[in-house]
Amino acid sequence: MRDRPSLPTSPRFWRSPLRGPWFTSVLGLVLLVGVTVLFVTGLLSYAAYNPGLSPVNDTTPGKGVLGFYLFPWPTGPVWLYRFTQGLHVTLGVTLVPVLLAKLWSVVPRLFALPPARSLAHALERISLLLLVGGGLFEFTTGVLNVQLEYVFPGSFYPLHFYGAWVFFAAFLAHVALKAPAAVRTVRRRRTGAGAAQEQPVHARDVREEGALRGAAREEGVREEGDLVAPLPDPPTVSRRGALALVGGGSLLLFLTTVGQSLGGPFRRTALLAPHGGPDPAGGPNGFQINKTAAYAGIDPAETGEDAWRLVVTGRTGTVRLDRARLLRMPLHSSSLPIACVEGWSTADQWWRGVRLRDLAALVGYDGDPPDVLVESLQRHGAFRRAALRANQVADGRSLLALFVNGEELSPDHGHPARIIVPAAPGVLNTKWVARLTFGDL
Template identity: 40%
Template sequence: MRPSSLRPPPLRPPSFSGRLHDARTATAVGRWLGAAFVVCFVTGLISHYLQHPPSWAADSLPARPIWGYRLSQGLHVGTGLAAIVLLLVKLWTVYPRLFTWPPVRGVRHALERLSVAVLVASAVLEVFTGLLNVVEWYPWPFGFIQTHFALAWVVIGSIMLHLAVKAPDIRAHWSRRSPGTRELPAADGPDRRALLLGAGAAIGVVTLATVGQSLTPLKRLDLLAPRHPDIGPMGLPVNRTAAAAGITAEALADWRLEVIGPNPYHLTLDQLRALPHASARLPIACVEGWSVEARWGGVRIADLLARAGAPPGAGLRVTSLETGGAYRVMEMGRDYAEDPLTLLALELHGEVLSADHGYPARIIAPNRPGVLQTKWVTRLEVL
């Protein structure tokens, strides 16, 4: 055998025709990936504006349905996890395009490649920072909420630009009957179906192994979820413990509730417990995707505000005893403040709140993110 026959073949750029690295496969995966990003974007906007409402919308946020935020945030996290699988498959189908030569064939082509670079970079960063937020690991110096929100607009804008640029190709390969698919090898059909079925199976496994953290009938299957709805103090998960919030026994020893309004007053814990009792079965839903329904008992916020002489339609500012944190002070609009299910909770499942669940008193309200269900409440202020 001649030595030259042992030489490796010269490197050639990968081909973008057939073998699943083709426009038909990319379009098929892209349809589902685009749908996942749209669902994530819409539910993400709901979550962001419930947590950080603009001043003109603060009194218009609805307190019903009581399960609204639980559903929207569960969809947000679930479709975000599915988008990770779809994004990896999509990148695999199109990666040979990265090796096309020459890399730039004109101004239009350069702008197209730049738009794709922005789309890929922002999409990868968006889904993986979202994944790390689910497990509450933040190995970066920037604020997650602001960055994740801004990137969402970059991603959705890049998708729209990409669809506009690639519209002819997408139209040509949207279905098997499209004229553009005739040039693709027929032998690739079974492999393409296998790839799409494999991606669907992976999404199904990821979903079943995580969705139980919010869809409690499937909680026994949540093997990959960072939170289990039954594990935690008093049978409920917590994200921020009393120790992490700086709540000490000394700080609680002389606790009193201060209510500020036209007729301000103070209440000790015994006086608060002596007021008319109310109960509600409400879910507590966290931005990380977990949620669980529980039975809460306490005093209606509307009754406390009425005693302080609050006018109809008044909002509320709530201050926590914790020493720091982005949500130490929280505001709620009139729909929440007037809702009979919004409580200053003193009990959980008929028992006195534990320290980690906000003893001596916490907010529980319908259709509200968990970060706004303020714990260790020490002051209510009529707005």
């Protein structure tokens, strides 16, 4: 019986017959595509929050060098944020098994000695540590936020934002160093040795990996560490079987997550999502919410017909509007979804209320309306105040909604009035609105 070395720094410590350049390369190429899509959709999500608009939106960092890409978030198509954020969250959850398998496949390299053979090698090892640490941090914080159980100190938004830049910078460095060799490895396996019928890992696969390493050396490609175990344990599954297992895990996560973005009957399949399952109640107000009136600290006495007033401030002063006055104004309807950063969204709901641009006209903005600061009655939770851009105010589908699906808003959906804006993140569709301030923010 072969004795296993006690330290992971020894190549003989690692006995799995599954590890090898081909297995690692396939996982790496999948992550190359997936992580790039995650990064792009994540940046779009931050742009949708309009972080550079007003200090109240600065929960999402957007200033300085890292805000170079920011642009006014459009209001169309109305499903834009529903699609980009749904893709971001669903793909992130789906890639978790691939990420874990990739980290497992290269873990011997993390313990390889000496830690640095040259300056270039030292820089590569540092980038690898940032890549592994950043990847685990981004996926962990993202999953916790989706599950509404975020427990890390500080705000999720800046931590996830800056962590994404660190992770992606290390990811790009790793891709530049490893992607060419990974592509060659996969091509060589597919066109040459891969044409043979599958045999046990310790026989055919190990011979192929030896041939691959030999060819790599002939091409002057230096492999960092040896992923193929010199003394492998008896195999229990082939490398293709292991990839199928990883793919099956990703498919299972996809099927139990994507329904919260698709909505409708598919929501029942979102077993692992906090907003999966059927809609929370029947009737016109029976669709998903993030926080209830009780959680937000809404006092029913403040939202009653006699007590509630909407305060609108702008160029010509301030007006106070009760519900009866609002109902005498021209009412308009919009069919819009709600989509949140956690990845869940609703189907289109039929909203009815007063256009934001008509409210801006009451306080002196008869032409192009300006930005607006929206303030809520809520006492608990983030985004008690939110700012909307002028293009969002000017869109005729942007409403101070009083009704949904033909009925008054319920308390949990923002009674007596809430904001609804096409293509905006859900938190910018402020509920329990108390004040609108138009003008420079």
